[in-house]
Amino acid sequence: MKIGVKILPRNEVLDTQGRAVEGTLKAHGRAVNQARVGKYVQLDVAETDQAKALAKAKEIAEFVLYNPLIETFELEVVG
Amino acid sequence: MKIGVKILPRNEVLDTQGRAVEGTLKAHGRAVNQARVGKYVQLDVAETDQAKALAKAKEIAEFVLYNPLIETFELEVVG
Numbered sequence: 685m686k687i688g689v690k691i692l693p694r695n696e697v698l699d700t701q702g703r704a705v706e707g708t709l710k711a712h713g714r715a716v717n718q719a720r721v722g723k724y725v726q727l728d729v730a731e732t733d734q735a736k737a738l739a740k741a742k743e744i745a746e747f748v749l750y751n752p753l754i755e756t757f758e759l760e761v762v763g
Numbered sequence: 764m765k766i767g768v769k770i771l772p773r774n775e776v777l778d779t780q781g782r783a784v785e786g787t788l789k790a791h792g793r794a795v796n797q798a799r800v801g802k803y804v805q806l807d808v809a810e811t812d813q814a815k816a817l818a819k820a821k822e823i824a825e826f827v828l829y830n831p832l833i834e835t836f837e838l839e840v841v842g
Binding site for chain 2: 688714717730740
């Protein structure tokens, strides 16, 4: 089962990449209210049960994928 | 309206970050079938209509966020 892990910088943290994207879009007449840039990791875990797959992905995300000091993450079932 | 842009390397492209994550997880007894690492961008666009917000995000993604030679992207409505 594939689980997507969406990782974004915390609101309190200066998101330099997001600012860069905002600046570029503004300079090209495509301004947005806000842009935040993070990471997306898709894990194909060997579980068929959705709850178990999510639990495994959460454990992995907390183990190596995200830095709790500066980031937050969300999980999603991809299929 | 917030739109999430999930960007992943194409299957044909060597995903070095994904391989690194797979290796690390295997070395720590948390092996997965596959890990793919990409980017996640959350755009807060000034549109209240969902279809218009998605169209604007798509235009922005194709303009600067992803490289069609090596990546694919998917949009999602965040809220």
